[in-house]
Amino acid sequence: MDLNSDVGESFGSWTMGDDESIMRVVSSANVACGFHAGDPVVARATCAAAAQEGVTVGAHVSYRDLAGFGRRFMDVSPAELTNDVIYQIGALQAMAAAAGTTVRYVKPHGALYNTIAKHEQQARAVVEAIRTVDESLPILVLPGSVIQREAEAAGLRAVVEAFADRAYNADGSLVSRRLEGSVIHDPEAVAARVVQMATDSTVETLDGQTIGVDAESVCVHGDTPGAVAIATAVRAALEDAGVPVTSFL
Amino acid sequence: MDLNSDVGESFGSWTMGDDESIMRVVSSANVACGFHAGDPVVARATCAAAAQEGVTVGAHVSYRDLAGFGRRFMDVSPAELTNDVIYQIGALQAMAAAAGTTVRYVKPHGALYNTIAKHEQQARAVVEAIRTVDESLPILVLPGSVIQREAEAAGLRAVVEAFADRAYNADGSLVSRRLEGSVIHDPEAVAARVVQMATDSTVETLDGQTIGVDAESVCVHGDTPGAVAIATAVRAALEDAGVPVTSFL
Amino acid sequence: MDLNSDVGESFGSWTMGDDESIMRVVSSANVACGFHAGDPVVARATCAAAAQEGVTVGAHVSYRDLAGFGRRFMDVSPAELTNDVIYQIGALQAMAAAAGTTVRYVKPHGALYNTIAKHEQQARAVVEAIRTVDESLPILVLPGSVIQREAEAAGLRAVVEAFADRAYNADGSLVSRRLEGSVIHDPEAVAARVVQMATDSTVETLDGQTIGVDAESVCVHGDTPGAVAIATAVRAALEDAGVPVTSFL
């Protein structure tokens, strides 16, 4: 099973997350490209750390919104979005090459990730960007999303991901963060869920049912000490269960 | 003789220069990479126009200073500068590829161009960036500059350029813009000077001497209607003199 | 009748619009505050020109989006929006004071203007910002908009504006820009319409009806030579009709 996490989100004098620790846990690193976070120095150092740990590098592309950390929907035109994504991938490709590695997948960030799960025009703009850069680059997506459908229709590989610490509804969607119980905080509980996803392709829903989860990657976080502890527990539990943590590539 | 000019310096809703006209005049297009000007939509359209006209694309890299248009010296560290330049080249490479062309040289912009003519540490940082991306990329430089020396010492090709509309001192340096007569405004006079540079490798200095000028490229401007008229006259005069306008590559 | 126009939208080395000409036409100047356009040098010079011409200065507040010129909807939180607007008004107040004048009203720009015509939460956030800075500052609004209702409910003065060059539907709304005939390009026709608005409080709709228009200000443009010609014709026609062009204050 692949584990992916957002890294390289420091910017200038501001740091974010414990990249050093999380890089020892994951198999795929979603590296910020400078539009929501990250700068060229940070991006290169992050790619170098990924190369050092044998972690696959992905381009964590975003709306152009440093002040909002890419978490605010922006009604950008398809041409703007396509070219913003191409620019970010290209910039990160150069930083990755400087660090002795390569960009091997794309994961949209934050509000863009959420938007293209439903917004056809923006989803197509992202697909168009990836196809323009390199048709062999997979894209990490929410299962059942518009972006999954559009990516696959265009011949891209869409890698569906599950969320280690999020509760699921019976229809396979995520429980809204506004509802109680939407986020699971206990490291052992989270770890056990991920093992179940990896070994049985199932997960317990918030209301106690068991549903199928067919993920090729599981998203973990590294932005707080608690998050790193959870991610570490997930990796340890997978390895204990005989599931190697390895890239989906 | 190569003619180069700065293009792609529009940004969002702001336009700058008459890129459409200048692209029909030059053989090399210095395309802004987003740090002093240009955005992904503009960069791609500019590269597409260059490809259409058979013009070679160069990365016009800069300090990160949109508000100052890259015209203000910034005391950046070597690591920041190296990585900022790598990032910009990589981003433009992706935009160029999307437009069906490639980045084939680098020209530093504005304050960075002037700084690395004298500032060893920043010059080396730029050289390091280009070497990291692609050792075969030439860099356009001021003749006799520190960046020329550092680039050549590192094994890069340094392409020296002359300035079509600038007066020269007897030592081959440019007459300061603060002095009267530093800029030549008459299109025919400028054109005649460039023809002399191209055919005799000489130029008349402000005080009436004739000195050698050994340029592989001549820089022309496209930011005003007057500048475009001059550039157009330069090209016509070169062609009339039997000097083809063609890339230094 | 008041005439208002967007000014101060140059940024760094990029210029936009013919502010010098439009400043001799209007009675109210919507001065960009740096979030979609404008920088401190431009803002101060624009305020100084307004002071010189006896034109009232308003704060043209926007989403934080230079790359998009404030024309893209952004899903900002109420707290972000309120504080972004307060910040912009305060910054412009200082530039206006430096130029010997004061900020006397607020006009939201672009996507923010359009959004708060319908979006209650963002409308309230803008109202909250103005109330926090100075409850006596009027806000320029689209007639019948959510922002008009919210501003008035909060005790602010909402100044409704008409659009000189836009066609109207029978219900008083603007004809969509996507439809033919939505924008009127003939200076004399536009001027005649504004005179009718000012003297009869009516306007002809696209389908030939006459409806009431109760505007305290008319918006004109200065971003193209054609726009300045229209604005100039509007002012001349108003003066010929004995309608003084004067601020709504």
Add this chain to the structure above:
Amino acid sequence: MDLNSDVGESFGSWTMGDDESIMRVVSSANVACGFHAGDPVVARATCAAAAQEGVTVGAHVSYRDLAGFGRRFMDVSPAELTNDVIYQIGALQAMAAAAGTTVRYVKPHGALYNTIAKHEQQARAVVEAIRTVDESLPILVLPGSVIQREAEAAGLRAVVEAFADRAYNADGSLVSRRLEGSVIHDPEAVAARVVQMATDSTVETLDGQTIGVDAESVCVHGDTPGAVAIATAVRAALEDAGVPVTSFL
């Protein structure tokens, strides 16, 4: 004795420093204005915290350089610098007013602080900005600096500051950070030095001499847990010595 510290340097999703703790220690808060750090939400919350704790608010103005955190010299023109500073003070005045307080002094940040200690033209540009906004606003300066001289010559109050944790040379200048012993890390040693500054107006130099120090404010830091511990020790020691910590105003 006044204690001042830099606060409000978080930006968007990035946090910096322990403002909550440092605000209980200092009497003067240098609040970032958005050019090197800080955003409108952060600035307002920081001013509100200062108001709550009875701490005086100052405008911590900077070069426009978020990526470099204002720590890189920029060769801005006097007109740009003057207007950038006016803009920042005005913006912070609005945020402070929204938080129930006012901006009562100015402290230049980072590279700007260091530059105007020596650079006459930039020093005058900052003085011009403050005079334009409000001649009664004092400016915090390095003793013996060009900015002190220029501010005083222009009729501004220049408040000289000492540095709690920095070693001094015999001529009263700070020991370069590149030299061993330039920064003092022991909280008790730092606290004792500040008490000596406050009660005897003297300090021990790195080479063991005692020199006069005539500071109206002492700068402490809050960006690391160690820095907060030092600042807290300084305040406690001053109070133990019967020296009230109170604004220079």
